[in-house]
Amino acid sequence: MGIKKDSVDYSLYLVTDRNILKGRDLFAAVEEAILGGVTLVQLREKEVSSKEFYNTALKMKQLTSHYGIPLIINDRLDIMLAVDAEGLHIGQEDLPLQAARKIIGADKILGYSVSNLDEAKQGKALGADYLGAGPVYYTGTKSDAGKPIGLEELKRIKDSVKIPVVAIGGINETNAAEVKQTGVDGIALVSAILGKQNTGAISRQLISLWKGN
Ligand code: TZP
Ligand code: MG
Numbered sequence: 001m002g003i004k005k006d007s008v009d010y011s012l013y014l015v016t017d018r019n020i021l022k023g024r025d026l027f028a029a030v031e032e033a034i035l036g037g038v039t040l041v042q043l044r045e046k047e048v049s050s051k052e053f054y055n056t057a058l059k060m061k062q063l064t065s066h067y068g069i070p071l072i073i074n075d076r077l078d079i080m081l082a083v084d085a086e087g088l089h090i091g092q093e094d095l096p097l098q099a100a101r102k103i104i105g106a107d108k109i110l111g112y113s114v115s116n117l118d119e120a121k122q123g124k125a126l127g128a129d130y131l132g133a134g135p136v137y138y139t140g141t142k143s144d145a146g147k148p149i150g151l152e153e154l155k156r157i158k159d160s161v162k163i164p165v166v167a168i169g170g171i172n173e174t175n176a177a178e179v180k181q182t183g184v185d186g187i188a189l190v191s192a193i194l195g196k197q198n199t200g201a202i203s204r205q206l207i208s209l210w211k212g213n
Contacts, residue, residue: 003070003086005109005129009039010164010186012207015074016044017141020195026056027063029199034067036203042089042111042188044074057083072111077103087111089132092119097126113168115149117160124161132188133157135169136179141190145169155182173202176209186210 014033018026030041043060045053057073061083064071070086073079077100080088087109090100101110112128114120115135123131135145136154148169149157158165164185171179172192179187187210196202 002107003068005086005107008070008086008109008130008164010130010166011039011210012037012203013040013042013166013168013186013188014038014193014203015042015168015188015190017190017194018045018048020141020191022195024197027059029194030060031063031067032200033193033203034064034069036200037207038069038193038203039186039207040070040072042072042074043085044089044190045076050076050079054079054082057085061085070109072109080104080108087129089113097123097128101127111166114157115146116153117156120157120161120165124163128163130164130166130185131157131161132166132168133184134167134188136167137170137175139169139191142169151178151182154179154184158182158184173205173209176206180210 041064043057057079061071072087072089073085074089077088089111091113109129111130112123113132114123120131133154135148137148139145154167166186166188167179167184168188171187171189
């Protein structure tokens with residue numbers, strides 16, 4: 001029994017970046033974050049060999065499956081298929097959405113990065129299951145993230161499509177509440193979770209902020 005893509009909870013979406021870990025073990029940090037309340041994990045690897053990406057993905061899949069959380073692989077469709085992850089996340093410069101969908105099939109989750117309305121509408125039309133919209137605020141984590149789109153554009157994007165929208169870029173415990181006000185389905189974070197030593201506690205704080213308790 002796999003995870004059904006229509007019932008995915010996008011509330012607290014952790015995106016990995018091994019450069020931000022300051023020597024901590026990636027799997028230990030992700031496990032703590034899941035125990036704290038992270039609902040979805042994206043493995044994002046930019047500087048490792050295919051072999052290392054695959055091995056990391058395989059181990060991450062075991063971890064996320066253990067907790068019943070979906071694993072999304074960034075960019076690498078081959079690795080997503082090889083480890084049978086729940087989904088793939090691609091951006092504007094990656095394989096076109098229709099081509100990716102053709103290969104991964106209808107049951108896998110397909111995520112798409114957008115930073116404006118046109119890209120959002122195109123993503124929806126071409127079969128994305130959810131959109132990652134941003135960067136909402138300035139981010140030091142992705143050097144080519146582009147200019148912050150801000151909360152108003154984020155809300156326009158959310159209001160323009162019927163698929164889930166996850167906000168990304170510079171989100172942390174101090175601004176999560178105002179991001180929630182836009183009506184988006186979740187927040188995706190890298191440094192606000194993995195850049196901290198207390199990964200579990202910060203995840204607990206973020207999910208309770210998000211769920212409003
Ligand atoms: N895509 C748009 S912004 C971003 C990605 C992967 C980085 C987000 O990192 P942080 O540390 O949560 O700002
Ligand atoms: Mg990409």
